[in-house]
Amino acid sequence: MALRPDLAIIADAVPSTSRVLDVGCGDGELMVALRGKGVDARGLEIDPANVTAAIARGQSVVQGDANRDLADYPDDAFDYAILSQTLQTTERPDRVVDELLRIAPRAFVSFPNFAHWRIRLALLWGGRMPVTRLLPVAWYETPNIHHVTVSDFRDLVRAKGIAVERVWHLSGDKPASDAAASWRAEHAIFLISR
Amino acid sequence: MASLLHDIQHHSVTIAASLPLDSGQVLPAVTIAYQSYGALDADKSNAVLICHALTGDQYVASDHPATGKPGWWARMVGPGKPIDTDRFHVICANVLGSCMGTSGPASPDAATGAPLGMAFPVITIADMVRAQAMLLDHLGISRLHAVVGGSMGGMQALAWAATYPDRLASALVIASAARHSAQNIAFHEVGRQAIMADPDWQDGQYYGSARAPTKGLAIARMAAHITYLSEEGLTEKFGRRLQARDIKSFGFDADFQVESYLRHQGLAFTDRFDANAYLYITRAMDYFDLADPHDGRLAGAFANAKDVRFTLVSFDTDWLYPTSESRRVVQALQSVGAAASFVELSAPFGHDSFLLDVPALDRLVAGALGSGF
Numbered sequence: 001m002a003l004r005p006d007l008a009i010i011a012d013a014v015p016s017t018s019r020v021l022d023v024g025c026g027d028g029e030l031m032v033a034l035r036g037k038g039v040d041a042r043g044l045e046i047d048p049a050n051v052t053a054a055i056a057r058g059q060s061v062v063q064g065d066a067n068r069d070l071a072d073y074p075d076d077a078f079d080y081a082i083l084s085q086t087l088q089t090t091e092r093p094d095r096v097v098d099e100l101l102r103i104a105p106r107a108f109v110s111f112p113n114f115a116h117w118r119i120r121l122a123l124l125w126g127g128r129m130p131v132t133r134l135l136p137v138a139w140y141e142t143p144n145i146h147h148v149t150v151s152d153f154r155d156l157v158r159a160k161g162i163a164v165e166r167v168w169h170l171s172g173d174k175p176a177s178d179a180a181a182s183w184r185a186e187h188a189i190f191l192i193s194r
Numbered sequence: 195m196a197s198l199l200h201d202i203q204h205h206s207v208t209i210a211a212s213l214p215l216d217s218g219q220v221l222p223a224v225t226i227a228y229q230s231y232g233a234l235d236a237d238k239s240n241a242v243l244i245c246h247a248l249t250g251d252q253y254v255a256s257d258h259p260a261t262g263k264p265g266w267w268a269r270m271v272g273p274g275k276p277i278d279t280d281r282f283h284v285i286c287a288n289v290l291g292s293c294m295g296t297s298g299p300a301s302p303d304a305a306t307g308a309p310l311g312m313a314f315p316v317i318t319i320a321d322m323v324r325a326q327a328m329l330l331d332h333l334g335i336s337r338l339h340a341v342v343g344g345s346m347g348g349m350q351a352l353a354w355a356a357t358y359p360d361r362l363a364s365a366l367v368i369a370s371a372a373r374h375s376a377q378n379i380a381f382h383e384v385g386r387q388a389i390m391a392d393p394d395w396q397d398g399q400y401y402g403s404a405r406a407p408t409k410g411l412a413i414a415r416m417a418a419h420i421t422y423l424s425e426e427g428l429t430e431k432f433g434r435r436l437q438a439r440d441i442k443s444f445g446f447d448a449d450f451q452v453e454s455y456l457r458h459q460g461l462a463f464t465d466r467f468d469a470n471a472y473l474y475i476t477r478a479m480d481y482f483d484l485a486d487p488h489d490g491r492l493a494g495a496f497a498n499a500k501d502v503r504f505t506l507v508s509f510d511t512d513w514l515y516p517t518s519e520s521r522r523v524v525q526a527l528q529s530v531g532a533a534a535s536f537v538e539l540s541a542p543f544g545h546d547s548f549l550l551d552v553p554a555l556d557r558l559v560a561g562a563l564g565s566g567f
Contacts, residue, residue, distance in 0.1 A: 040533075042533060048537050048538055048539065048540065049554075051535075051536075051537040052537055052539070052554045052557060052558055053557075055505060055535045055537060055557075055558050055561045055562060056557040056558060056560065056561035057561060058561055058562075058564060059535070060503065060533040060534060060535045061535050061536075061537075062524055062528070062534060062535060062536045063536055063537045063538055064536075072524070072525045072528045072529070073528050073529075074528075074529055074531070077528070077531055
């Protein structure tokens with residue numbers, strides 16, 4: 001099965017001998033791909049059914065909450081931390097980013113861009129919180145409690161003095177150009193470092 | 195009944211090497227009863243040691259010689275099962291201090307030939323593990339593919355990782371803890387006092403007499419059995435339903451189904467377990483605290499176990515060894531950088547869930563053992 005496009009980009013970008021923590025690893029899909037290229041991958045996942053599935057696939061995954069349990073990992077325990085499509089669901093994304101860069105010098109953070117033009121239009125014309133392909137849940141039951149945009153995230157890391165090493169933008173599962181990414185990217189992947 | 199229990203012949207080896215104990219005493223020789231399943235590979239790399247719980251035994255996947263019932267983990271161990279005996283050489287040894295053929299309080303004194311009783315030295319979980327290591331040495335197995343255990347078996351698996359980290363590739367710890375809590379010790383003390391208060395206990399020297407402390411042992415089992423279940427499980431099974439009657443007796447018969455069930459469980463237990471062994475093994479569990487030799491830092495116990503792959507499982511209805519105890523272990527493992535997996539499974543059966551039908555556990559066990567091959 002093909003990896004989700006943002007995961008494929010991350011799997012490709014992680015060097016083969018590194019130690020990685022995949023935060024919010026789901027059923028271990030990315031970890032399996034990373035292991036396949038020799039990466040020492042560990043996972044943290046909140047949903048027990050997902051954790052069970054990942055362990056059954058032979059992965060090392062701990063059931064836990066990114067808001068609380070990243071504190072259990074020592075400084076520099078990993079080369080890379082990965083947080084894919086989870087940032088917007090955390091209680092304090094700023095603190096989670098701090099934790100990611102405490103346990104690893106570099107982190108991949110991917111999130112849906114709430115400033116995509118469809119969402120802007122939906123709000124502008126419909127006056128309602130949009131329900132889209134990447135954000136398929138109504139406002140009252142969505143796990144996405146922090147609606148972050150590409151520009152917001154850039155502001156956050158700038159304010160924290162965090163370096164952005166690389167950014168990928170995705171639109172409809174295809175790479176999108178950086179030009180006008182704020183409007184056109186449905187999804188962004190940042191590689192950040194201390 | 196205890197005499198019948200002690201008449202059973204078990205498959206065992208007697209190792210003539212001395213075993214130094216945590217108490218400072220020494221066992222001059224050790225007899226270890228064990229069962230094994232599946233073929234050992236030529237390079238002896240596929241051995242899996244299963245550690246049993248407090249009242250378990252080596253008959254993990256064989257019919258019990260006293261009760262005739264299927265092995266306590268027959269659903270987990272066998273050809274094509276999660277612990278696949280087509281693939282693994284599975285060994286299960288009766289723990290030190292127990293009553294199913296391994297050296298324990300019912301063993302004869304070398305000088306007199308009479309049962310040792312309370313003259314048997316107090317043992318610990320680490321002593322049990324050292325005895326298992328002696329058995330593996332005897333069998334020529336230097337390294338285990340995995341150590342697997344639930345409850346007290348999980349404590350042994352943790353002690354294995356702390357004591358012999360180079361001798362195992364992975365450890366699977368189910369419904370267990372790295373220490374006995376005050377509450378755990380308290381429940382055990384109730385059981386021990388019930389046994390020792392039974393006039394038939396006779397200071398532990400009941401083996402030659404016609405009397406054995408079956409009442410005390412049955413009460414100990416009843417109290418412990420409650421801790422193995424959950425309110426949810428008990429309510430579902432019994433609620434407040436009455437047993438074989440329509441109205442309350444206003445007496446002290448077993449009016450409630452749950453009373454009748456506990457009485458039966460307590461009594462049936464005395465057919466397959468020895469009261470003195472119960473005293474010794476509960477004591478070993480109470481003394482268990484992996485962090486103790488490391489200034490209270492649990493991570494210290496795992497300092498040399500970085501290369502062991504750990505899988506820990508807890509159950510949401512287990513209040514005897516609750517999820518928080520497993521999390522404590524996971525945190526310690528993460529702090530030393532060991533590859534640790536952990537999940538809290540949802541099951542209605544309380545602590546006993548590790549013995550019962552929880553399909554997610556089967557998948558986890560198979561996955562945890564299959565990896566690394």
